[in-house]
Amino acid sequence: xxxxxxxxxxxxxxxxxxxxxxxxxxxxxxxxxxxxxxxxxxxxxxxxxxxxxxxxxxxxxxxxxxxxxxxxxxxxxxxxxxxxxxxxxxxxxxxxxxxxxxxxxxxxxxxxxxxxxxxxxxxxxxxxxxxxxxxxxxxxxxxxxxxxxxxxxxxxxxxxxxxxxxxxxxxxxxxxxxxxxxxxxxxxxxxxxxxxxxxxxxxxxxxxxxxxxxxxxxxxxxxxxxxxxxxxxxxxxxxxxxxxxxxxxxxxxxxxxxxxxxxxxxxxxxxxxxxxxxxxxxxxxxxxxxxxxxxxxxxxxxxxxxxxxxxxxxxxxxxxxxxxxxxxxxxxxxxxxxxxxxxxxxxxxxxxxxxxxxxxxxxxxxxxxxxxxxxxxxxxxxxxxxxxxxxxxxxxxxxxxxxxxxxxxxxxxxxxxxxxxxxxxxxxxxxxxxxxxxxxxxxxxxxxxxxxxxxxxxxxxxxxxxxxxxxxxxxxxxxxxxxxxxxxxxxxxxxxxxxxxxxxxxxxxxxx
Amino acid sequence: xxxxxxxxxxxxxxxxxxxxxxxxxxxxxxxxxxxxxxxxxxxxxxxxxxxxxxxxxxxxxxxxxxxxxxxxxxxxxxxxxxxxxxxxxxxxxxxxxxxxxxxxxxxxxxxxxxxxxxxxxxxxxxxxxxxxxxxxxxxxxxxxxxxxxxxxxxxxxxxxxxxxxxxxxxxxxxxxxxxxxxxxxxxxxxxxxxxxxxxxxxxxxxxxxxxxxxxxxxxxxxxxxxxxxxxxxxxxxxxxxxxxxxxxxxxxxxxxxxxxxxxxxxxxxxxxxxxxxxxxxxxxxxxxxxxxxxxxxxxxxxxxxxxxxxxxxxxxxxxxxxxxxxxxxxxxxxxxxxxxxxxxxxxxxxxxxxx
Ligand SMILES: Nc1ncnc2c1ncn2[C@@H]1O[C@H](COP(=O)(O)OP(=O)(O)OP(=O)(O)O)[C@@H](O)[C@H]1O
Ligand SMILES: [Mg+2]
Numbered sequence: 001x002x003x004x005x006x007x008x009x010x011x012x013x014x015x016x017x018x019x020x021x022x023x024x025x026x027x028x029x030x031x032x033x034x035x036x037x038x039x040x041x042x043x044x045x046x047x048x049x050x051x052x053x054x055x056x057x058x059x060x061x062x063x064x065x066x067x068x069x070x071x072x073x074x075x076x077x078x079x080x081x082x083x084x085x086x087x088x089x090x091x092x093x094x095x096x097x098x099x100x101x102x103x104x105x106x107x108x109x110x111x112x113x114x115x116x117x118x119x120x121x122x123x124x125x126x127x128x129x130x131x132x133x134x135x136x137x138x139x140x141x142x143x144x145x146x147x148x149x150x151x152x153x154x155x156x157x158x159x160x161x162x163x164x165x166x167x168x169x170x171x172x173x174x175x176x177x178x179x180x181x182x183x184x185x186x187x188x189x190x191x192x193x194x195x196x197x198x199x200x201x202x203x204x205x206x207x208x209x210x211x212x213x214x215x216x217x218x219x220x221x222x223x224x225x226x227x228x229x230x231x232x233x234x235x236x237x238x239x240x241x242x243x244x245x246x247x248x249x250x251x252x253x254x255x256x257x258x259x260x261x262x263x264x265x266x267x268x269x270x271x272x273x274x275x276x277x278x279x280x281x282x283x284x285x286x287x288x289x290x291x292x293x294x295x296x297x298x299x300x301x302x303x304x305x306x307x308x309x310x311x312x313x314x315x316x317x318x319x320x321x322x323x324x325x326x327x328x329x330x331x332x333x334x335x336x337x338x339x340x341x342x343x344x345x346x347x348x349x350x351x352x353x354x355x356x357x358x359x360x361x362x363x364x365x366x367x368x369x370x371x372x373x374x375x376x377x378x379x380x381x382x383x384x385x386x387x388x389x390x391x392x393x394x395x396x397x398x399x400x401x402x403x404x405x406x407x408x409x410x411x412x413x414x415x416x417x418x419x420x421x422x423x424x425x426x427x428x429x430x431x432x433x434x435x436x437x438x439x440x441x442x443x444x445x446x447x448x449x450x451x452x453x454x455x456x457x458x459x460x461x462x463x464x465x466x467x468x469x470x471x472x473x474x475x476x477x478x479x480x481x482x483x484x485x486x487x488x489x490x491x492x493x494x495x496x497x498x499x500x501x502x503x504x505x506x507x508x509x510x511x512x
Numbered sequence: 513x514x515x516x517x518x519x520x521x522x523x524x525x526x527x528x529x530x531x532x533x534x535x536x537x538x539x540x541x542x543x544x545x546x547x548x549x550x551x552x553x554x555x556x557x558x559x560x561x562x563x564x565x566x567x568x569x570x571x572x573x574x575x576x577x578x579x580x581x582x583x584x585x586x587x588x589x590x591x592x593x594x595x596x597x598x599x600x601x602x603x604x605x606x607x608x609x610x611x612x613x614x615x616x617x618x619x620x621x622x623x624x625x626x627x628x629x630x631x632x633x634x635x636x637x638x639x640x641x642x643x644x645x646x647x648x649x650x651x652x653x654x655x656x657x658x659x660x661x662x663x664x665x666x667x668x669x670x671x672x673x674x675x676x677x678x679x680x681x682x683x684x685x686x687x688x689x690x691x692x693x694x695x696x697x698x699x700x701x702x703x704x705x706x707x708x709x710x711x712x713x714x715x716x717x718x719x720x721x722x723x724x725x726x727x728x729x730x731x732x733x734x735x736x737x738x739x740x741x742x743x744x745x746x747x748x749x750x751x752x753x754x755x756x757x758x759x760x761x762x763x764x765x766x767x768x769x770x771x772x773x774x775x776x777x778x779x780x781x782x783x784x785x786x787x788x789x790x791x792x793x794x795x796x797x798x799x800x801x802x803x804x805x806x807x808x809x810x811x812x813x814x815x816x817x818x819x820x821x822x823x824x825x826x827x828x829x830x831x832x833x834x835x836x837x838x839x840x841x842x843x844x845x846x847x848x849x850x851x852x853x854x855x856x857x858x859x860x861x862x863x864x865x866x867x
Contacts, residue, residue, distance in 0.1 A: 305743060326746030335744075345744050348737045359734065359745045362727050369725045 002029040005160055005191035011060035013046055018391050020046040022215045028191045033182055035202040036195045037235055038212035039431040040403025041389040044195045048162045052084035053077035083153030084162040089145045091137045098133040101152045123154050127184040142291060143174040162193045167201060168429045171290050179205045197431050199228045211235050236433045244439050244464040247447060252281025255451035256420055261311035263297050271297045273475040284452040286466030288491050294475035295455045299422050303335040304328040329360055334418030336409050338425040346409050349398035353379040356397055357412055382411035403430045414441055421445055424455035439465055459488045473497045526851050533847030537840045548832055555822055562821025563814040571705055577813035579767045581712040583791035584805040585719045586763030592723060592800055593756050594736040599660025600764045600788025602667035603638040607765025608772040610637030612779040615697035623696040631769055638765015639758040646757035650750035671781060692778045699774035706774035720802035732756055797844060815840060
């Protein structure tokens with residue numbers, strides 16, 4: 001039997017009236033990767049935040065390496081050998097990877113110390129991590145930053161690692177790499193806690209999994225003795241249908257026509273390069289691509305939030321380039337981009353759901369005053385439709401769990417009955433029940449004749465949900481294809497820069 | 513020892529912290545008073561009675577409250593937008609300047625209309641002083657804190673220049689002063705207090721309504737929270753910043769009009785006498801709520817009025833009275849810190865060997 005590294009007994013934590021954790025029992029062994037699973041708002045983040053010293057439990061006890069402790073601050077947690085990788089990285093942009101790792105650890109001002117660098121490299125080698133230690137954080141991708149975070153935690157000697165939704169913003173390749181590292185870590189005796197909503201990840205990487213439901217532990221299972229179906233049922237409390245059936249609706253009129261769209265980023269490097277595509281009413285056009293291939297700029301350019309350098313965007317035949325965001329909203333274009341931090345754009349964190357519902361609608365109300373009554377009804381409607389879990393519609397949305405915040409945004413956008421719905425990463429961080437709920441909503445919109453531009457990450461979902469898929473690589477379109485005639489591998493190649501015609505020649509990755 | 517951000521401080525806790533702060537202020541100041549050789553109880557009783565003890569004193573306290581309330585409201589609308597307007601002083605002076613121009617140098621306005629016109633011009637003059645930094649912030653991202661602060665100095669110099677130069681009253685030989693306002697340009701009185709008091713109460717209601725119920729009020733909160741979200745929602749950020757600062761500066765300008773036409777009866781540097789800065793504190797203590805501005809300003813006025821009363825009544829030197837006010841203020845602001853953060857003392861620090 002392995003040693004127990006972490007043991008949490010009868011943990012309770014309430015926020016006002018919300019009981020985020022109720023008598024949770026949870027333990028992690030040496031050398032184990034332990035998954036935490038649960039619907040949005042089930043209390044997963046709350047639980048691990050009590051290990052990392054961000055919250056303190058109301059009652060219950062925590063044992064680390066068999067000793068009872070009172071973790072009162074993040075610093076204390078680090079001293080206890082608990083390292084948490086947050087979703088929002090806490091790195092210093094202008095410093096290099098090595099400097100960030102050493103920061104706060106070494107007393108010396110001269111941190112370009114060779115022996116220290118050497119010891120970081122040793123850590124990296126040991127666990128199979130790859131990173132350029134001299135690269136500055138600001139030049140790094142999300143996944144590289146995450147690697148630095150992990151490195152930082154390891155370098156400080158943490159034996160217990162907590163990762164809260166580490167894969168939500170990574171590409172499939174990056175996820176594979178991360179998992180290799182985690183497995184190596186577990187082999188050398190670390191205990192790892194990982195939170196994720198993707199069940200296939202739970203199946204492939206964890207040894208045991210604990211399911212939380214509404215703040216309570218449902219059960220802890222050995223991963224190899226369970227399956228996705230069982231886990232889902234435990235999580236939701238009832239059987240769930242896990243297939244997206246593509247509905248075929250009649251293709252409508254041309255809705256959006258983007259022609260030769262070019263936009264520049266920093267240092268005048270094109271972030272969108274001659275992008276051309278059409279989108280019809282009643283169609284879902286998927287957009288695939290490695291993170292940062294121009295998806296954000298594309299969404300923002302159509303919504304009038306990003307300057308267009310060259311090219312045209314025709315919406316119902318009218319060129320909307322140069323229109324103000326409000327004029328574009330008025331024409332029935334709705335954009336919801338779920339950023340990596342989820343709160344970045346589209347919501348006001350400190351306001352409640354009602355005021356967030358008002359955000360775009362208030363202008364259309366008569367007079368100079370705002371009327372919160374329709375917004376209240378809308379909040380109630382959206383809450384019900386998307387099963388948003390919140391103390392009440394009067395709670396500041398900052399206090400909702402990650403997934404529920406997102407539902408507020410998406411619910412509002414769909415409720416506005418748009419003609420064109422642009423939605424980027426709508427299921428990022430949503431539990432499966434909620435994800436399928438979103439897919440259903442999108443399909444429902446499609447049937448109503450709404451044109452949908454769906455920017456997604458999960459290739460399986462893109463293929464199942466969308467009618468056509470456009471692949472972006474470095475701001476260029478590498479191909480637009482019917483989703484029934486392409487495979488995941490084919491999309492992967494296109495995401496890496498191969499064009500559709502060149503992979504068609506190879507013929508291996510296309511279905512006939 | 514560590515400082516930790518509190519999550520969800522309950523109302524009960526907040527009230528407790530405030531109470532403790534008040535008691536601490538009384539005790540600490542009491543010790544200070546003892547050191548000065550006075551009886552603290554006597555000093556406190558005198559402070560209270562000096563501010564509230566008679567009709568005349570109470571009136572004086574209310575008069576002290578009026579400029580604080582109106583200026584705080586002006587600062588509040590800017591702060592709500594996270595526009596750090598610390599240029600209240602300058603905006604007050606410019607408002608008073610506008611009103612003075614109408615009162616002394618424009619004679620074609622029918623007499624009953626003079627005061628309303630003074631208010632309008634004062635509002636606009638203060639507003640323009642608010643718009644200048646807003647314009648630079650909206651278009652060039654200039655730092656509003658520095659800009660508003662600098663504009664204070666420009667306003668001060670401008671008034672001084674007028675006083676010693678073109679607007680100097682020639683009838684007063686050897687004494688640089690701007691002429692007193694004619695009677696029709698002085699604020700009328702109700703129950704012995706100029707109408708500024710009524711105006712300030714009405715403004716509290718209006719601003720409270722404005723921020724909570726109007727579209728522009730809503731926009732201000734959104735811009736204050738997140739500029740990118742405001743842009744996403746189609747709001748015209750520059751316009752919002754500029755019009756809000758017109759209102760912010762304008763309200764401060766109204767303070768200037770009231771102080772010039774109600775208290776000083778002319779334009780002098782005393783018109784502002786620090787209200788622009790004091791209001792930053794009262795606004796902060798009010799937690800950016802318009803109704804609370806009224807309460808905080810009243811308490812503040814007691815402090816100011818009582819402080820000046822004990823100087824004459826007990827011959828306490830002004831510096832000592834100021835220190836006393838400062839200590840009370842320190843405790844009040846300090847309590848704000850404890851409402852948001854808690855300090856934890858660690859007993860058994862776990863050694864880092866656990867690694
Ligand atoms: N600081 C807080 N104040 C008030 N309520 C909170 C706070 N943090 C969390 N909650 C509430 O506690 C519950 C559990 O939240 P938690 O963030 O732990 O969920 P989660 O399982 O991590 O969900 P998700 O998968 O959506 O991230 C939610 O209902 C949330 O609204
Ligand atoms: Mg969470």
